[in-house]
Amino acid sequence: MNNLYKLLRKPATTLFGVAQSMPKRFYAAPPKRFYKKTSVLYNDGKYEVTLDSRKLKTPNGTLFTVKSEPLAIAVATEFDAQKEHIERSKMHLSALCFTALDNPNRHTKTDMVNYILNYIATDTILFQYDDEKELHDLQRTEWDPIIQWFNERYGTNLEKTMVMSPPNVSADDKAKVSKYLLSHSEDVLFGFIYAVDTLKSVLLAFAAIDQRLSVDKAAALSRLEEEYQAKFWGRVEWAHDLSQQELQARLAASVLFVHLNRSEHFVKEKLIV
Amino acid sequence: MAATKTLRSLLQELRSASPKGCIKNSLAARYILAQYKKYSTTDLQLCKARDEALFLGQTYLTYLSSLRKYNELYKDYHGRGERSVKETADLVGFKLPTDPK
Numbered sequence: 001m002n003n004l005y006k007l008l009r010k011p012a013t014t015l016f017g018v019a020q021s022m023p024k025r026f027y028a029a030p031p032k033r034f035y036k037k038t039s040v041l042y043n044d045g046k047y048e049v050t051l052d053s054r055k056l057k058t059p060n061g062t063l064f065t066v067k068s069e070p071l072a073i074a075v076a077t078e079f080d081a082q083k084e085h086i087e088r089s090k091m092h093l094s095a096l097c098f099t100a101l102d103n104p105n106r107h108t109k110t111d112m113v114n115y116i117l118n119y120i121a122t123d124t125i126l127f128q129y130d131d132e133k134e135l136h137d138l139q140r141t142e143w144d145p146i147i148q149w150f151n152e153r154y155g156t157n158l159e160k161t162m163v164m165s166p167p168n169v170s171a172d173d174k175a176k177v178s179k180y181l182l183s184h185s186e187d188v189l190f191g192f193i194y195a196v197d198t199l200k201s202v203l204l205a206f207a208a209i210d211q212r213l214s215v216d217k218a219a220a221l222s223r224l225e226e227e228y229q230a231k232f233w234g235r236v237e238w239a240h241d242l243s244q245q246e247l248q249a250r251l252a253a254s255v256l257f258v259h260l261n262r263s264e265h266f267v268k269e270k271l272i273v
Numbered sequence: 274m275a276a277t278k279t280l281r282s283l284l285q286e287l288r289s290a291s292p293k294g295c296i297k298n299s300l301a302a303r304y305i306l307a308q309y310k311k312y313s314t315t316d317l318q319l320c321k322a323r324d325e326a327l328f329l330g331q332t333y334l335t336y337l338s339s340l341r342k343y344n345e346l347y348k349d350y351h352g353r354g355e356r357s358v359k360e361t362a363d364l365v366g367f368k369l370p371t372d373p374k
Contacts, residue, residue: 040300070304074333077301081290090340211328215335238350245343252336259329 047072
């Protein structure tokens with residue numbers, strides 16, 4: 001009986017113990033770096049990453065494999081750059097590869113293309129604002145050439161809007177963009193979606209991927225109004241600079257991912273027997 | 274010229290990203306150097322776009338340097354929980370009763 005009483009009492013005291021130290025928040029601790037050296041393996045036409053003698057696996061448990069050598073090297077370098085802990089939230093390139101391999105939301109190719117097509121109507125650079133002359137001049141000189149370039153490159157007829165109602169995206173425009181997107185493989189589309197989500201703009205994402213804009217410039221154009229307002233209201237390092245660096249890193253990761261996964265990088269050499 | 278500059282900054286970033294600060298055995302450094310030599314005359318090989326190798330190099334450079342700057346800012350500013358009485362006193366220029374006058 002005495003034992004039973006002890007058993008019952010024990011959880012209650014630990015419960016109080018937790019309640020007293022409530023102000024401390026519990027986050028999942030990042031895993032410790034358990035390897036010394038990272039390397040790349042070539043196996044069965046695909047590249048794998050090794051951490052010491054173990055093979056890298058995705059969060060879902062499947063083996064990590066990519067078709068392109070530079071991508072595998074970049075992922076291995078990223079794992080090697082981790083200091084004491086593996087900080088997965090700051091490994092954008094690896095995260096993108098993992099997402100493409102695992103496909104956690106079970107997206108099909110059509111889902112992804114439709115997502116990008118529906119994004120065009122809410123594209124950042126198609127919404128301009130003419131109440132403030134200086135800002136509008138900036139938008140006209142910086143954003144309009146990109147809209148024009150996109151229309152020429154993809155044969156579309158997109159127009160900017162100056163009011164709240166979304167710009168008109170015709171079925172013909174959508175068909176042209178979707179034809180271009182569908183010519184890519186599924187994993188490349190993950191890169192496109194990542195770029196669009198980071199920049200909040202389809203046009204800027206396409207311009208960055210097509211080498212029309214450098215990554216820093218595309219990021220700057222996406223943050224055009226924020227930069228403009230910061231000129232008057234001040235710039236704080238821990239908000240503006242932090243978000244700028246993160247945006248640039250994420251965009252660079254997606255541009256690299258798209259380029260390295262496109263077929264033009266896989267050179268097949270003839271075997272000399 | 275631009276390519277050499279990018280190469281130098283890339284190696285610099287790789288060095289600062291590696292935990293030991295040494296890229297002698299780094300796969301990435303070796304790969305980048307090989308690419309640099311391969312395309313040193315022109316990168317209009319293999320039906321690629323103009324300056325594609327340079328563009329990719331610069332993109333990777335942006336990736337590494339932005340991540341480094343992000344980590345530096347994060348380290349400076351992220352919350353470390355509640356400040357101690359001593360830290361708070363130092364912040365506003367007060368002294369603790371135990372400190373000498």
